[in-house]
Amino acid sequence: MNSARTLFVTGMIQIIPVAAAGIVDGLVFGILARQAGLGIAEALLFSLLVNAGSSQFAAVGLISQGIVGWPILVSAALLNARHLLYGLSLGPHFRGTPPWKLSLMAAGLNDETYALTSTYLASGQKPSLSFFAGASAVDYLIWNASTLAGAWFGAVFTETEAYGLDFAFVATFLGFLAINLLSPFHVKVAAGAAAVACLAYWGGGGTAAVIAGTLTAVVMGAVIRER
Template sequence: MLPIAPGIAAWGLMTGVAMVTSGMSDFQACLMSLIVFAGSSQLAAIPLISAGAPMWVILATGLCVNLRFVVFSLHLRPYLMHLPRWRRMLTGYLTADLSYVMFVQRFPEPGGDAARLKAQEAYLAGNCCMNWVSWVGASLLGVVLSNVIPSAWGLDFAGILALIGITCSMTNTRLRRVAAGVAGAAAVAAYALPLKLNILVAIAAAVAVCLLLEPPPPADTQGASGEAA
């Protein structure tokens, strides 16, 4: 995670500045960085908060943007079920996009002996802690330096590059590439909608298309699932 930390920090610094310049107090911005800890959700919510959007729109946008963490959690469940509940909850809070992607690439299959389980825990904990320190530390620094850092530095572009890197690393199947293309096209087509509702439109369109295109499970798998039930 260390080579990626500067990009995460630049994105976090820009988000900290954006929260304060949008009208949030320093306390609110610091609290959001610590509690929400989700860059894409924060960046989606900030303009809505600044525009005085209804609470349901802000919450729905944050929920839709963060739905991917439900998938992450389901995938990580077999790796973590031997841990106490409080450690699973803490891991869920700390795990972000890149720490998840790097973990499943390093350990494609869950389980193993005690030494392998320990190695999985150590690798995930190390990546998550490095990611958290890079993001939260830079966000808090951005809050403190919000009136000093000029927009000409282009930190927002560094954040965009970080998002592009995450997206490209995860679009490794044909269906995922289709989902990314549909989401991007829908977001652009619905850009004129108020309150950043084009984000919700993009997510809904991508999910709908993927549900239509995803092949059904094999018949023997369905039968086995029925017998197990």
């Protein structure tokens, strides 16, 4: 029978290939946060406290356009709504776990830790909070270390236009979009959200475009059945 310490170390080791893929994202986020006007400490606190890549990118994108307050909260909530599904998926495996432990687990639940944990459970392994904790700790460390490195780079190299980083926001989100267009259904959702966002921008500016486009994508994804 595996001890808690052994499972913790196993989780630490197995998350490395998954979390390492986010190093570039962390670097880019740190650079974009600096480009949006955040300090190094603010960029790092962003990752330390939020720990959710997609919503962090959305937030600094809005901040760079001078949009603050409720639009950031709404977009972050919508982008992270998938975490509810992650929790519902893993929840049955952790019945009987004290609520305070589940709260700590929820804080470390993201795309990477969910993917690893669900694969671990699918292989026939028993649910282990120690395994999840080890994976979460390393994933958290890698994300924040790469954010700090990117923020430092962004502080040293302030002439972002000379390196093409003035286009980094657009390129980053186009990249996120491209790797998620996996079926004709995804293309339809993207096209529908883009069309609504353009109309909203024409009528109400950047804030309206972000909220309307995000809501459209969420509603289409929830209502329309993929074929």
